[in-house]
Amino acid sequence: MNNFFGEIVGYLSGVCTTLAFLPQAIKSITTKNVSGLSLYMYIIYCMGLVFWILYGVYLHSFQIMYL
Numbered sequence: 001m002n003n004f005f006g007e008i009v010g011y012l013s014g015v016c017t018t019l020a021f022l023p024q025a026i027k028s029i030t031t032k033n034v035s036g037l038s039l040y041m042y043i044i045y046c047m048g049l050v051f052w053i054l055y056g057v058y059l060h061s062f063q064i065m066y067l
Contacts, residue, residue: 010061052064
């Protein structure tokens with residue numbers, strides 16, 4: 001995989017991961033109904049994001065650390 005393609009894939013994965021729960025968050029805020037949300041899902045998702053950041057630090061990869 002060439003460097004440019006790898007960078008693009010890295011940025012796209014970061015953006016998709018970051019924006020994945022935005023529609024659910026907006027719906028929860030507007031309807032003020034969070035009964036359909038799973039606390040465990042959010043805990044696991046946040047742990048995954050922390051691991052992405054640690055992995056980005058390890059690789060010195062800005063698109064992983066900041067997106």
